[in-house]
Amino acid sequence: MSEMHAPAAEKNRAAEIEAAAAEWLQRRSFWNWTAEDEAALEAWLAQSLAHRIAFWRLNAGFSRTDRLAALRPLQGTAEARRGSFSALAKFAAAFAMIAALGLGASLYVLQPRERTYTTGIGGHETIAFSDGTRIELNTDTVLSTRMTTRERMVWLKKGEAFFQVRHDPAHPFIVMAGNRRITDLGTKFSVHRDGARLEVAVVAGRVRFSPADGANDLQSALLTPGDVAVATPSSLMVTKKSTSDIANELGWRKGLLVFRHVALAAAIAEFNRYNTTKLVVADPAAAQMKIYGVFRADNVEDFTALAHMVLGLHVAHEGNTILLSR
Amino acid sequence: MTERSDTGRDNAEPSRSGAGVNASQLEAWFVREILPLEAELMQFLHHNWRNKSDITDLRQDIYERVCEAALEKIPDQPKAFLFRTARNLLVDRVRREHVVPFEAVADLDALGLVIEAANPERTAIARDELRRLQAALDRLPPRSRQAIVLGRIEGLAGHEIARRMGISESTVSIHLANGIRALVDILYGDPADVRRKP
Numbered sequence: 001m002s003e004m005h006a007p008a009a010e011k012n013r014a015a016e017i018e019a020a021a022a023e024w025l026q027r028r029s030f031w032n033w034t035a036e037d038e039a040a041l042e043a044w045l046a047q048s049l050a051h052r053i054a055f056w057r058l059n060a061g062f063s064r065t066d067r068l069a070a071l072r073p074l075q076g077t078a079e080a081r082r083g084s085f086s087a088l089a090k091f092a093a094a095f096a097m098i099a100a101l102g103l104g105a106s107l108y109v110l111q112p113r114e115r116t117y118t119t120g121i122g123g124h125e126t127i128a129f130s131d132g133t134r135i136e137l138n139t140d141t142v143l144s145t146r147m148t149t150r151e152r153m154v155w156l157k158k159g160e161a162f163f164q165v166r167h168d169p170a171h172p173f174i175v176m177a178g179n180r181r182i183t184d185l186g187t188k189f190s191v192h193r194d195g196a197r198l199e200v201a202v203v204a205g206r207v208r209f210s211p212a213d214g215a216n217d218l219q220s221a222l223l224t225p226g227d228v229a230v231a232t233p234s235s236l237m238v239t240k241k242s243t244s245d246i247a248n249e250l251g252w253r254k255g256l257l258v259f260r261h262v263a264l265a266a267a268i269a270e271f272n273r274y275n276t277t278k279l280v281v282a283d284p285a286a287a288q289m290k291i292y293g294v295f296r297a298d299n300v301e302d303f304t305a306l307a308h309m310v311l312g313l314h315v316a317h318e319g320n321t322i323l324l325s326r
Numbered sequence: 327m328t329e330r331s332d333t334g335r336d337n338a339e340p341s342r343s344g345a346g347v348n349a350s351q352l353e354a355w356f357v358r359e360i361l362p363l364e365a366e367l368m369q370f371l372h373h374n375w376r377n378k379s380d381i382t383d384l385r386q387d388i389y390e391r392v393c394e395a396a397l398e399k400i401p402d403q404p405k406a407f408l409f410r411t412a413r414n415l416l417v418d419r420v421r422r423e424h425v426v427p428f429e430a431v432a433d434l435d436a437l438g439l440v441i442e443a444a445n446p447e448r449t450a451i452a453r454d455e456l457r458r459l460q461a462a463l464d465r466l467p468p469r470s471r472q473a474i475v476l477g478r479i480e481g482l483a484g485h486e487i488a489r490r491m492g493i494s495e496s497t498v499s500i501h502l503a504n505g506i507r508a509l510v511d512i513l514y515g516d517p518a519d520v521r522r523k524p
Contacts, residue, residue, distance in 0.1 A: 012379075012383065013386070014382045014386030014387070015382050018507060022503035022504070026484075026502035026503045026506055027499070029502075030477050030483055030498075030502055031485075031499075032483075049394060050390055052353070053356065053390060056353045057356075057357075057514070058510050060361055061361070061509065062506050062509065064459065064513060065459055
Protein backbone atom coordinates (compact mmCIF):
# COMPACT_ATOMS: atom_id res chain seq x y z
CA MET A 1 0.00 0.00 0.00
CA SER A 2 1.38 3.35 -0.88
CA GLU A 3 1.74 5.95 1.79
CA MET A 4 1.65 9.63 1.74
CA HIS A 5 4.63 11.75 2.72
CA ALA A 6 5.14 15.40 3.27
CA PRO A 7 7.90 16.98 1.16
CA ALA A 8 11.31 16.33 2.67
CA ALA A 9 12.08 19.95 3.48
CA GLU A 10 8.86 20.28 5.44
CA LYS A 11 9.05 16.92 7.14
CA ASN A 12 9.20 17.15 10.93
CA ARG A 13 9.36 20.92 10.76
CA ALA A 14 6.68 21.10 13.44
CA ALA A 15 8.54 18.70 15.70
CA GLU A 16 11.70 20.79 15.41
CA ILE A 17 9.89 24.00 16.21
CA GLU A 18 8.14 22.37 19.12
CA ALA A 19 11.44 21.05 20.48
CA ALA A 20 12.92 24.54 20.28
CA ALA A 21 9.87 26.03 22.01
CA ALA A 22 10.09 23.41 24.77
CA GLU A 23 13.78 24.25 25.24
CA TRP A 24 12.94 27.95 25.67
CA LEU A 25 10.14 27.18 28.06
CA GLN A 26 12.15 24.85 30.29
CA ARG A 27 14.99 27.37 30.41
CA ARG A 28 12.64 30.14 31.41
CA SER A 29 10.88 27.95 34.00
CA PHE A 30 13.78 26.25 35.74
CA TRP A 31 17.01 28.13 35.15
CA ASN A 32 18.46 31.53 35.74
CA TRP A 33 16.60 33.84 33.36
CA THR A 34 18.10 37.20 32.45
CA ALA A 35 16.92 40.19 30.48
CA GLU A 36 19.16 39.01 27.62
CA ASP A 37 17.43 35.63 27.66
CA GLU A 38 14.08 37.35 27.53
CA ALA A 39 15.21 39.43 24.57
CA ALA A 40 16.52 36.34 22.78
CA LEU A 41 13.22 34.56 23.33
CA GLU A 42 11.33 37.59 22.04
CA ALA A 43 13.50 37.58 18.93
CA TRP A 44 12.86 33.88 18.34
CA LEU A 45 9.14 34.37 18.77
CA ALA A 46 9.20 37.31 16.37
CA GLN A 47 10.74 35.14 13.65
CA SER A 48 7.51 33.43 12.72
CA LEU A 49 3.92 32.78 13.63
CA ALA A 50 4.81 29.08 13.75
CA HIS A 51 7.27 29.77 16.58
CA ARG A 52 4.71 31.79 18.48
CA ILE A 53 1.98 29.17 18.15
CA ALA A 54 4.24 26.35 19.32
CA PHE A 55 5.34 28.42 22.31
CA TRP A 56 1.81 29.58 23.18
CA ARG A 57 0.60 26.00 23.12
CA LEU A 58 3.33 24.60 25.36
CA ASN A 59 3.21 27.58 27.68
CA ALA A 60 -0.58 27.36 28.08
CA GLY A 61 -0.44 23.62 28.75
CA PHE A 62 2.50 23.84 31.10
CA SER A 63 0.90 26.73 33.04
CA ARG A 64 -1.87 24.35 33.91
CA THR A 65 0.64 22.33 35.89
CA ASP A 66 1.02 25.29 38.28
CA ARG A 67 -1.76 23.64 40.15
CA LEU A 68 0.46 20.64 40.80
CA ALA A 69 2.15 22.76 43.45
CA ALA A 70 -0.92 21.92 45.52
CA LEU A 71 0.60 18.50 45.94
CA ARG A 72 3.70 19.95 47.53
CA PRO A 73 4.29 18.48 50.99
CA LEU A 74 3.18 20.84 53.71
CA GLN A 75 6.51 20.83 55.51
CA GLY A 76 8.33 22.83 52.89
CA THR A 77 5.74 25.57 52.68
CA ALA A 78 5.24 25.72 56.42
CA GLU A 79 8.95 26.33 56.67
CA ALA A 80 8.78 29.14 54.16
CA ARG A 81 5.77 30.67 55.87
CA ARG A 82 7.22 30.63 59.32
CA GLY A 83 10.64 31.59 58.07
CA SER A 84 12.41 29.04 60.24
CA PHE A 85 12.94 25.34 60.12
CA SER A 86 11.34 24.24 63.33
CA ALA A 87 12.78 21.61 65.62
CA LEU A 88 9.58 19.72 64.98
CA ALA A 89 10.24 19.57 61.24
CA LYS A 90 13.80 18.43 61.86
CA PHE A 91 12.48 15.78 64.15
CA ALA A 92 9.93 14.69 61.58
CA ALA A 93 12.66 14.49 58.94
CA ALA A 94 14.87 12.44 61.25
CA PHE A 95 11.94 10.21 62.05
CA ALA A 96 11.18 9.69 58.39
CA MET A 97 14.83 8.89 57.69
CA ILE A 98 15.11 6.38 60.48
CA ALA A 99 11.84 4.78 59.48
CA ALA A 100 13.08 4.60 55.90
CA LEU A 101 16.32 2.98 57.01
CA GLY A 102 14.31 0.37 58.82
CA LEU A 103 16.16 0.97 62.06
CA GLY A 104 12.95 1.09 64.00
CA ALA A 105 11.44 4.22 65.38
CA SER A 106 12.91 4.05 68.83
CA LEU A 107 13.24 7.75 69.22
CA TYR A 108 13.09 9.34 72.60
CA VAL A 109 11.76 12.75 73.18
CA LEU A 110 11.73 14.15 76.64
CA GLN A 111 8.16 14.93 77.46
CA PRO A 112 7.09 16.75 80.57
CA ARG A 113 4.45 14.73 82.33
CA GLU A 114 1.68 17.20 81.57
CA ARG A 115 1.61 19.52 78.64
CA THR A 116 -0.83 21.55 76.64
CA TYR A 117 -0.42 21.96 72.91
CA THR A 118 -2.15 24.68 70.91
CA THR A 119 -2.39 25.44 67.21
CA GLY A 120 -3.73 28.67 65.75
CA ILE A 121 -5.95 29.03 62.72
CA GLY A 122 -4.20 27.32 59.82
CA GLY A 123 -1.78 25.60 62.21
CA HIS A 124 -0.64 21.99 61.97
CA GLU A 125 1.70 20.32 64.47
CA THR A 126 2.86 16.80 65.15
CA ILE A 127 3.75 15.55 68.61
CA ALA A 128 5.88 12.42 68.71
CA PHE A 129 6.10 10.48 71.95
CA SER A 130 8.88 8.23 73.17
CA ASP A 131 6.70 5.13 72.83
CA GLY A 132 6.17 5.70 69.09
CA THR A 133 2.77 7.27 69.46
CA ARG A 134 2.18 10.32 67.29
CA ILE A 135 -0.51 12.95 67.52
CA GLU A 136 -1.16 15.41 64.71
CA LEU A 137 -3.02 18.58 65.60
CA ASN A 138 -5.12 20.26 62.98
CA THR A 139 -6.07 23.94 62.79
CA ASP A 140 -7.33 25.82 65.85
CA THR A 141 -6.85 22.98 68.31
CA VAL A 142 -6.13 22.73 72.04
CA LEU A 143 -5.00 19.41 73.47
CA SER A 144 -3.45 18.42 76.81
CA THR A 145 -1.50 15.27 77.52
CA ARG A 146 -0.49 13.38 80.62
CA MET A 147 1.96 10.61 79.91
CA THR A 148 3.16 8.62 82.87
CA THR A 149 4.48 5.12 83.35
CA ARG A 150 0.98 4.00 84.27
CA GLU A 151 -1.32 5.81 81.89
CA ARG A 152 -1.53 7.80 78.70
CA MET A 153 -4.27 10.42 78.83
CA VAL A 154 -5.15 13.10 76.31
CA TRP A 155 -7.80 15.80 76.63
CA LEU A 156 -9.08 17.29 73.41
CA LYS A 157 -10.39 20.68 74.50
CA LYS A 158 -11.30 21.80 70.99
CA GLY A 159 -10.39 21.21 67.38
CA GLU A 160 -9.20 18.09 65.64
CA ALA A 161 -6.38 15.59 66.02
CA PHE A 162 -5.19 12.41 64.35
CA PHE A 163 -3.79 9.70 66.60
CA GLN A 164 -1.40 6.91 65.68
CA VAL A 165 -1.09 4.96 68.84
CA ARG A 166 1.48 2.35 69.72
CA HIS A 167 -0.81 -0.09 71.47
CA ASP A 168 0.16 -1.25 74.92
CA PRO A 169 -2.50 -3.12 76.92
CA ALA A 170 -0.70 -2.33 80.14
CA HIS A 171 -0.87 1.40 79.45
CA PRO A 172 -4.14 2.20 77.75
CA PHE A 173 -4.27 5.29 75.62
CA ILE A 174 -7.34 7.34 76.37
CA VAL A 175 -8.69 10.47 74.71
CA MET A 176 -11.17 12.48 76.76
CA ALA A 177 -13.49 14.86 74.88
CA GLY A 178 -16.33 16.44 76.82
CA ASN A 179 -18.38 13.72 78.40
CA ARG A 180 -16.91 11.01 76.15
CA ARG A 181 -14.00 8.69 76.53
CA ILE A 182 -12.21 7.14 73.55
CA THR A 183 -9.99 4.19 74.38
CA ASP A 184 -7.46 2.97 71.89
CA LEU A 185 -7.21 -0.72 71.15
CA GLY A 186 -4.30 -0.53 68.69
CA THR A 187 -5.22 2.16 66.31
CA LYS A 188 -5.11 5.05 63.95
CA PHE A 189 -8.06 7.35 64.42
CA SER A 190 -9.10 10.99 64.33
CA VAL A 191 -11.15 12.98 66.77
CA HIS A 192 -12.81 16.26 65.85
CA ARG A 193 -14.50 18.36 68.48
CA ASP A 194 -16.58 21.27 67.26
CA GLY A 195 -18.62 22.80 70.02
CA ALA A 196 -20.92 20.11 71.35
CA ARG A 197 -20.39 17.88 68.31
CA LEU A 198 -17.78 15.15 68.47
CA GLU A 199 -16.70 13.00 65.54
CA VAL A 200 -14.43 9.98 65.71
CA ALA A 201 -13.24 8.25 62.53
CA VAL A 202 -11.26 5.02 62.66
CA VAL A 203 -8.62 4.34 60.00
CA ALA A 204 -7.03 1.19 61.45
CA GLY A 205 -7.42 -1.01 64.49
CA ARG A 206 -10.22 -0.62 67.01
CA VAL A 207 -11.46 2.07 69.35
CA ARG A 208 -13.85 1.89 72.26
CA PHE A 209 -16.17 4.84 72.49
CA SER A 210 -17.72 5.19 75.91
CA PRO A 211 -19.16 7.74 78.33
CA ALA A 212 -16.82 9.57 80.66
CA ASP A 213 -17.13 8.87 84.38
CA GLY A 214 -20.42 10.15 85.70
CA ALA A 215 -22.18 9.96 82.34
CA ASN A 216 -23.02 6.30 82.53
CA ASP A 217 -26.44 6.62 80.96
CA LEU A 218 -24.84 7.25 77.56
CA GLN A 219 -24.31 4.66 74.85
CA SER A 220 -21.01 2.87 74.19
CA ALA A 221 -19.75 1.55 70.89
CA LEU A 222 -16.83 -0.46 69.59
CA LEU A 223 -15.53 1.17 66.41
CA THR A 224 -13.64 -0.61 63.65
CA PRO A 225 -11.94 0.75 60.48
CA GLY A 226 -14.33 2.79 58.37
CA ASP A 227 -16.56 3.58 61.32
CA VAL A 228 -17.41 7.19 61.89
CA ALA A 229 -19.11 8.01 65.18
CA VAL A 230 -20.86 11.35 65.57
CA ALA A 231 -21.84 12.24 69.10
CA THR A 232 -23.58 15.11 70.79
CA PRO A 233 -23.71 15.31 74.60
CA SER A 234 -26.83 13.14 74.52
CA SER A 235 -26.76 11.11 71.29
CA LEU A 236 -24.48 8.82 69.33
CA MET A 237 -24.67 7.73 65.72
CA VAL A 238 -22.24 5.41 63.97
CA THR A 239 -21.99 5.25 60.19
CA LYS A 240 -19.69 3.38 57.84
CA LYS A 241 -17.58 5.28 55.34
CA SER A 242 -15.26 4.06 52.61
CA THR A 243 -11.55 4.22 53.39
CA SER A 244 -11.10 6.73 50.58
CA ASP A 245 -13.77 9.00 52.07
CA ILE A 246 -12.00 8.88 55.40
CA ALA A 247 -8.66 9.47 53.72
CA ASN A 248 -10.16 12.55 52.04
CA GLU A 249 -11.36 13.86 55.37
CA LEU A 250 -7.84 13.43 56.68
CA GLY A 251 -6.41 15.40 53.75
CA TRP A 252 -5.57 18.15 56.27
CA ARG A 253 -2.66 16.02 57.41
CA LYS A 254 -1.06 16.90 54.06
CA GLY A 255 -2.37 20.46 54.14
CA LEU A 256 -5.09 19.60 51.66
CA LEU A 257 -8.83 19.84 51.59
CA VAL A 258 -10.40 17.16 49.42
CA PHE A 259 -13.96 17.71 48.21
CA ARG A 260 -15.91 15.13 46.25
CA HIS A 261 -19.28 16.54 45.30
CA VAL A 262 -19.46 18.61 48.45
CA ALA A 263 -21.87 21.54 48.66
CA LEU A 264 -20.15 24.91 48.33
CA ALA A 265 -21.46 25.92 51.76
CA ALA A 266 -19.79 22.91 53.40
CA ALA A 267 -16.56 23.46 51.48
CA ILE A 268 -16.50 27.08 52.61
CA ALA A 269 -17.06 26.07 56.22
CA GLU A 270 -13.99 23.83 55.90
CA PHE A 271 -11.87 26.64 54.43
CA ASN A 272 -12.96 28.98 57.20
CA ARG A 273 -11.54 26.60 59.79
CA TYR A 274 -8.07 27.17 58.34
CA ASN A 275 -8.05 30.83 57.42
CA THR A 276 -8.55 34.15 59.10
CA THR A 277 -9.96 35.49 55.85
CA LYS A 278 -13.51 34.19 55.91
CA LEU A 279 -15.51 33.10 52.91
CA VAL A 280 -19.20 33.90 52.76
CA VAL A 281 -21.62 32.60 50.17
CA ALA A 282 -24.45 35.00 49.54
CA ASP A 283 -27.35 33.17 47.95
CA PRO A 284 -28.80 29.76 48.82
CA ALA A 285 -28.69 28.47 45.24
CA ALA A 286 -24.94 29.06 45.02
CA ALA A 287 -24.48 27.47 48.44
CA GLN A 288 -25.87 24.22 47.08
CA MET A 289 -23.50 24.05 44.08
CA LYS A 290 -21.28 21.00 44.24
CA ILE A 291 -17.52 21.18 44.49
CA TYR A 292 -15.11 18.55 43.27
CA GLY A 293 -11.41 19.04 43.80
CA VAL A 294 -8.32 19.18 45.93
CA PHE A 295 -7.17 22.45 47.43
CA ARG A 296 -4.45 23.66 49.72
CA ALA A 297 -6.19 24.45 52.98
CA ASP A 298 -4.31 27.74 53.30
CA ASN A 299 -4.89 28.92 49.75
CA VAL A 300 -8.22 30.71 49.66
CA GLU A 301 -7.15 32.61 46.54
CA ASP A 302 -6.83 29.44 44.49
CA PHE A 303 -10.22 28.32 45.64
CA THR A 304 -11.99 31.58 44.87
CA ALA A 305 -10.26 31.81 41.48
CA LEU A 306 -11.61 28.39 40.62
CA ALA A 307 -15.05 29.22 41.98
CA HIS A 308 -15.01 32.18 39.62
CA MET A 309 -13.74 30.23 36.61
CA VAL A 310 -15.61 26.97 37.06
CA LEU A 311 -18.79 27.89 38.88
CA GLY A 312 -18.99 31.35 37.37
CA LEU A 313 -19.36 32.97 40.77
CA HIS A 314 -18.73 36.62 41.43
CA VAL A 315 -15.94 37.20 43.96
CA ALA A 316 -15.95 40.36 46.08
CA HIS A 317 -13.38 41.25 48.76
CA GLU A 318 -14.67 43.18 51.73
CA GLY A 319 -12.10 43.65 54.43
CA ASN A 320 -11.45 40.26 55.94
CA THR A 321 -14.27 38.51 54.18
CA ILE A 322 -14.69 37.28 50.63
CA LEU A 323 -18.20 37.26 49.33
CA LEU A 324 -19.18 34.69 46.71
CA SER A 325 -22.36 35.24 44.76
CA ARG A 326 -23.92 34.45 41.44
CA MET B 327 0.13 33.35 30.17
CA THR B 328 -1.07 36.66 31.50
CA GLU B 329 -4.62 36.47 30.32
CA ARG B 330 -6.25 33.16 30.89
CA SER B 331 -9.32 33.61 32.95
CA ASP B 332 -10.84 36.95 32.17
CA THR B 333 -9.82 38.43 28.87
CA GLY B 334 -12.49 38.05 26.28
CA ARG B 335 -14.77 36.10 28.54
CA ASP B 336 -16.48 38.92 30.33
CA ASN B 337 -15.64 41.49 27.67
CA ALA B 338 -16.96 41.61 24.17
CA GLU B 339 -15.18 39.88 21.31
CA PRO B 340 -11.67 41.30 20.95
CA SER B 341 -12.06 42.41 17.33
CA ARG B 342 -15.43 43.93 16.66
CA SER B 343 -14.13 45.98 13.79
CA GLY B 344 -12.51 42.99 12.13
CA ALA B 345 -8.97 44.37 12.09
CA GLY B 346 -6.05 44.90 14.42
CA VAL B 347 -5.82 41.80 16.57
CA ASN B 348 -2.59 42.10 18.50
CA ALA B 349 -0.32 39.23 19.47
CA SER B 350 -1.50 38.89 23.05
CA GLN B 351 -5.16 38.99 21.98
CA LEU B 352 -4.42 36.30 19.43
CA GLU B 353 -2.59 34.19 22.01
CA ALA B 354 -5.45 34.52 24.48
CA TRP B 355 -7.99 33.58 21.83
CA PHE B 356 -5.90 30.64 20.63
CA VAL B 357 -5.40 29.29 24.16
CA ARG B 358 -9.03 29.82 25.12
CA GLU B 359 -10.88 28.70 21.98
CA ILE B 360 -8.61 26.50 19.90
CA LEU B 361 -6.33 24.54 22.26
CA PRO B 362 -9.24 22.94 24.16
CA LEU B 363 -10.28 21.43 20.82
CA GLU B 364 -6.95 19.72 20.30
CA ALA B 365 -8.10 16.29 21.47
CA GLU B 366 -10.92 16.36 18.93
CA LEU B 367 -8.63 17.69 16.24
CA MET B 368 -6.08 14.95 16.87
CA GLN B 369 -8.81 12.35 16.81
CA PHE B 370 -9.96 13.74 13.50
CA LEU B 371 -6.43 13.72 12.07
CA HIS B 372 -5.72 10.19 13.27
CA HIS B 373 -8.98 9.10 11.78
CA ASN B 374 -8.44 10.74 8.43
CA TRP B 375 -4.73 10.51 7.83
CA ARG B 376 -2.86 7.32 7.29
CA ASN B 377 0.71 8.37 7.92
CA LYS B 378 0.88 9.03 11.64
CA SER B 379 4.30 10.65 11.46
CA ASP B 380 2.75 13.57 9.54
CA ILE B 381 0.27 14.41 12.23
CA THR B 382 2.30 16.82 14.33
CA ASP B 383 3.12 18.74 11.15
CA LEU B 384 -0.49 18.77 10.09
CA ARG B 385 -1.63 20.03 13.47
CA GLN B 386 0.93 22.80 13.41
CA ASP B 387 -0.04 23.80 9.85
CA ILE B 388 -3.69 23.91 10.81
CA TYR B 389 -2.95 26.08 13.84
CA GLU B 390 -0.92 28.43 11.65
CA ARG B 391 -3.69 28.78 9.10
CA VAL B 392 -6.24 29.37 11.82
CA CYS B 393 -4.11 31.99 13.54
CA GLU B 394 -3.24 33.76 10.30
CA ALA B 395 -6.92 34.06 9.54
CA ALA B 396 -7.66 35.17 13.09
CA LEU B 397 -5.13 37.98 12.75
CA GLU B 398 -7.44 39.46 10.11
CA LYS B 399 -10.63 38.68 11.94
CA ILE B 400 -11.39 36.49 14.93
CA PRO B 401 -13.75 33.78 13.64
CA ASP B 402 -17.23 33.84 15.11
CA GLN B 403 -17.37 30.07 15.42
CA PRO B 404 -13.92 28.85 16.34
CA LYS B 405 -14.77 25.16 16.32
CA ALA B 406 -16.41 25.14 12.92
CA PHE B 407 -13.59 27.28 11.60
CA LEU B 408 -10.89 25.01 12.99
CA PHE B 409 -12.38 21.89 11.45
CA ARG B 410 -13.12 23.57 8.15
CA THR B 411 -9.47 24.63 8.04
CA ALA B 412 -8.38 21.11 8.90
CA ARG B 413 -10.51 19.64 6.18
CA ASN B 414 -9.26 22.10 3.57
CA LEU B 415 -5.67 21.42 4.50
CA LEU B 416 -6.09 17.68 4.17
CA VAL B 417 -7.79 18.11 0.83
CA ASP B 418 -4.93 20.35 -0.37
CA ARG B 419 -2.41 17.75 0.71
CA VAL B 420 -4.30 15.00 -1.01
CA ARG B 421 -4.42 16.99 -4.25
CA ARG B 422 -0.75 17.91 -4.08
CA GLU B 423 0.48 14.40 -3.51
CA HIS B 424 -0.69 11.76 -5.88
CA VAL B 425 0.33 8.79 -3.80
CA VAL B 426 -2.31 9.11 -1.20
CA PRO B 427 -4.42 6.00 -0.73
CA PHE B 428 -8.01 6.73 -1.41
CA GLU B 429 -9.23 5.61 2.03
CA ALA B 430 -7.26 8.44 3.58
CA VAL B 431 -9.92 10.93 2.66
CA ALA B 432 -12.90 8.63 2.66
CA ASP B 433 -14.11 9.92 6.00
CA LEU B 434 -13.83 13.59 5.20
CA ASP B 435 -17.49 13.83 4.39
CA ALA B 436 -18.34 12.56 7.84
CA LEU B 437 -16.78 15.74 9.13
CA GLY B 438 -20.11 17.50 9.39
CA LEU B 439 -20.95 15.16 12.22
CA VAL B 440 -17.72 15.94 14.03
CA ILE B 441 -18.43 19.64 13.90
CA GLU B 442 -21.95 19.20 15.17
CA ALA B 443 -20.84 17.04 18.07
CA ALA B 444 -21.70 18.52 21.45
CA ASN B 445 -19.15 20.80 23.02
CA PRO B 446 -17.41 18.97 25.86
CA GLU B 447 -18.49 20.57 29.06
CA ARG B 448 -15.56 22.66 30.14
CA THR B 449 -16.76 22.84 33.68
CA ALA B 450 -16.43 19.12 34.11
CA ILE B 451 -12.93 19.21 32.65
CA ALA B 452 -11.79 22.00 34.96
CA ARG B 453 -13.20 20.24 37.99
CA ASP B 454 -11.10 17.20 37.33
CA GLU B 455 -8.03 19.22 36.46
CA LEU B 456 -5.81 18.14 39.29
CA ARG B 457 -6.70 14.52 38.77
CA ARG B 458 -6.00 14.83 35.06
CA LEU B 459 -2.68 16.47 35.78
CA GLN B 460 -1.67 13.68 38.10
CA ALA B 461 -2.73 11.05 35.58
CA ALA B 462 -0.77 12.86 32.86
CA LEU B 463 2.30 12.99 35.08
CA ASP B 464 2.04 9.29 35.73
CA ARG B 465 2.29 8.61 32.02
CA LEU B 466 5.51 10.50 31.37
CA PRO B 467 8.74 8.60 30.71
CA PRO B 468 10.34 7.97 34.14
CA ARG B 469 13.28 10.38 33.93
CA SER B 470 11.18 13.20 32.50
CA ARG B 471 8.56 12.55 35.11
CA GLN B 472 11.11 12.72 37.90
CA ALA B 473 12.56 15.99 36.57
CA ILE B 474 9.13 17.57 36.21
CA VAL B 475 8.02 16.41 39.65
CA LEU B 476 11.15 17.82 41.26
CA GLY B 477 10.73 21.09 39.39
CA ARG B 478 7.01 21.55 39.58
CA ILE B 479 5.92 19.88 42.80
CA GLU B 480 9.02 20.26 44.92
CA GLY B 481 9.83 23.61 43.35
CA LEU B 482 13.51 22.92 42.67
CA ALA B 483 15.54 24.90 40.14
CA GLY B 484 17.32 23.18 37.25
CA HIS B 485 20.72 22.87 38.94
CA GLU B 486 19.08 21.41 42.06
CA ILE B 487 17.22 18.88 39.94
CA ALA B 488 20.54 17.90 38.35
CA ARG B 489 22.15 17.39 41.74
CA ARG B 490 19.17 15.42 43.06
CA MET B 491 19.04 13.15 40.03
CA GLY B 492 22.80 12.83 39.81
CA ILE B 493 22.92 13.81 36.14
CA SER B 494 24.33 16.74 34.17
CA GLU B 495 22.47 20.01 33.80
CA SER B 496 22.21 19.61 30.04
CA THR B 497 20.60 16.20 30.48
CA VAL B 498 18.14 17.71 32.95
CA SER B 499 17.23 20.32 30.31
CA ILE B 500 16.48 17.56 27.82
CA HIS B 501 14.35 15.63 30.29
CA LEU B 502 12.45 18.79 31.24
CA ALA B 503 11.84 19.82 27.62
CA ASN B 504 10.69 16.32 26.69
CA GLY B 505 8.53 16.20 29.80
CA ILE B 506 6.86 19.51 28.93
CA ARG B 507 6.10 18.35 25.38
CA ALA B 508 4.70 15.00 26.51
CA LEU B 509 2.62 16.62 29.29
CA VAL B 510 1.09 19.15 26.93
CA ASP B 511 0.38 16.42 24.37
CA ILE B 512 -1.44 14.44 27.04
CA LEU B 513 -3.29 17.44 28.43
CA TYR B 514 -4.51 18.80 25.09
CA GLY B 515 -4.06 16.05 22.60
CA ASP B 516 -5.07 12.47 22.26
CA PRO B 517 -5.22 11.29 25.86
CA ALA B 518 -4.43 7.70 24.91
CA ASP B 519 -1.38 8.41 22.83
CA VAL B 520 1.96 9.21 24.39
CA ARG B 521 4.17 9.19 21.40
CA ARG B 522 7.05 11.30 22.61
CA LYS B 523 10.30 9.42 22.92
CA PRO B 524 13.40 11.13 24.26
